[in-house]
Amino acid sequence: NAGVTQTPKFRVLKTGQSMTLLCAQDMNHEYMYWYRQDPGMGLRLIHYSVGEGTTAKGEVPDGYNVSRLKKQNFLLGLESAAPSQTSVYFCASSSQGGGQPQHFGDGTRLSIL
Amino acid sequence: DQQVKQNSPSLSVQEGRISILNCDYTNSMFDYFLWYKKYPAEGPTFLISISSIKDKNEDGRFTVFLNKSAKHLSLHIVPSQPGDSAVYFCAASGNSGGSNYKLTFGKGTLLTVNP
Numbered sequence: 001n002a003g004v005t006q007t008p009k010f011r012v013l014k015t016g017q018s019m020t021l022l023c024a025q026d027m028n029h030e031y032m033y034w035y036r037q038d039p040g041m042g043l044r045l046i047h048y049s050v051g052e053g054t055t056a057k058g059e060v061p062d063g064y065n066v067s068r069l070k071k072q073n074f075l076l077g078l079e080s081a082a083p084s085q086t087s088v089y090f091c092a093s094s095s096q097g098g099g100q101p102q103h104f105g106d107g108t109r110l111s112i113l
Numbered sequence: 114d115q116q117v118k119q120n121s122p123s124l125s126v127q128e129g130r131i132s133i134l135n136c137d138y139t140n141s142m143f144d145y146f147l148w149y150k151k152y153p154a155e156g157p158t159f160l161i162s163i164s165s166i167k168d169k170n171e172d173g174r175f176t177v178f179l180n181k182s183a184k185h186l187s188l189h190i191v192p193s194q195p196g197d198s199a200v201y202f203c204a205a206s207g208n209s210g211g212s213n214y215k216l217t218f219g220k221g222t223l224l225t226v227n228p
Contacts, residue, residue, distance in 0.1 A: 042221055106155050
């Protein structure tokens, strides 16, 4: 009964390094999302996917890339990490868009030094 | 421009009393409204939702009210319990066009229920 699993849970990077955050869901959901949460900012959508092989930009996509090669996985990449990308990243999935509830993972806390 | 606003960063309530969390929105295209609860070091969890064709939805101790003309919704928790202490996020989505897939979140309200 895993739901949405995010890997890793914590990571510290140096400016300019790259990394990939992995999100896996076992609910056969079509839609997947990446958010970032910053103090006093709520959750902001970075990128999302409405099905395998599709991706689209959200509210704050700059500096990030994503891929959805398999239905159950949604990867978020930082090509050249910047201190402004220090945040908590949440992945979510849903069976449909719109008003369907999204199921969230427990987050990845990322610090860029 | 913030489309979903939760103007109270925090709220403190006594156990057993009612908690009322408020949310305002500006986008008239929003059709669905959801409330999420978030504990520290965990992801948000879905609590309750309401469609714009309704003005009230109830689930146990949780009731959401929607006033579409005022673009305002509220979450009532009765009676409040210490385990309800968490950050509550209001979220909204549309049902047509480009906003169909996306939730727009408010900044959250920290609810503290005191024993």
